[in-house]
Amino acid sequence: MVISHQGKPITNQDGNRNTNELEERWIQPPRGWTKLNVDGAFNAENHTGGAGIILCGEDGQVIFSSCRYLRSCSSALEAELAACMEGIAIARAWSVLPMIIETDCLTAARMIIQDGMNKSPCATMVTQIQRTLEEVGEHVISHVVRSRNKTADALAHTGHVKQRTAIWLRGIPEEVDTLCKKDSFD
Template identity: 40%
Template sequence: MVLRDSLGKIIFSSCRELRACAEPLEAELLSCLEGLNLALQWTQLPIEVETDCRVALKMITAVDRDRSRYSMLVDQIRRLMSEGRVVKLAHICREQNSISHYLASFGRTECRTVVWLGSGPGNVPDLCKTDYALD
């Protein structure tokens, strides 16, 4: 995950090794939870959580109580979103999510959990600059 300000400057980027994960949906929900948790701690700015997973987005934004196997994760995300901060959820296409996919791959292949302040591994800073220029 990557947290950027309104000018595209990296506040932090991070990755986490998931030692047990049943499916990609679980990984996406865990990423949303962790990213939101970190963003709430590291900035007072409004937060926009972007995901390329429509299923996760639908689960989080549904009015009804979630009764899936991931109900605890969904409830935790909803609780964080209701703590009085401005949090917006947005769906983006997979091609727009290349930075997060790069970081997820890094965490998986390097078996590491890391937070970089103001930067990121490899070409993450360059990807952020390119991504911001395209917006």
């Protein structure tokens, strides 16, 4: 399955259009699919992190959103993989439709789709994600730019900074609501 993307030209401070830079927008999943956006946050000073997760249906409606505080985290990659692992597990409980999983971490996306032995420090997490995906059925792992992952990023930040772990069914927390509306499709 090929996933396309759309961009919106960004204007500079003078209000002139900069045609070299595009702000890419979140795109709703195709009919009959869901889209899971995940993101991790990491603080190298105190080795803590956050996970942000949002699952949307084909018409863009939020099925659930989640943030989690990661009390102990060794890297940004580990935070991203933790968000992915938790997101897939929760998404399977709320939808049986095929799933597009979007992350803004290219390394995580590549590790998950890679065949063969993973020898990284995060190998156990990657293997667990791959095994869970085998049970999921039809799915696509996609790397996206951060501007297409703003809501998951804000949720990861909320989990980390506020040291909060929560799940919202059919909605998102107020502090990310405005951002989610900006992040959604036009």
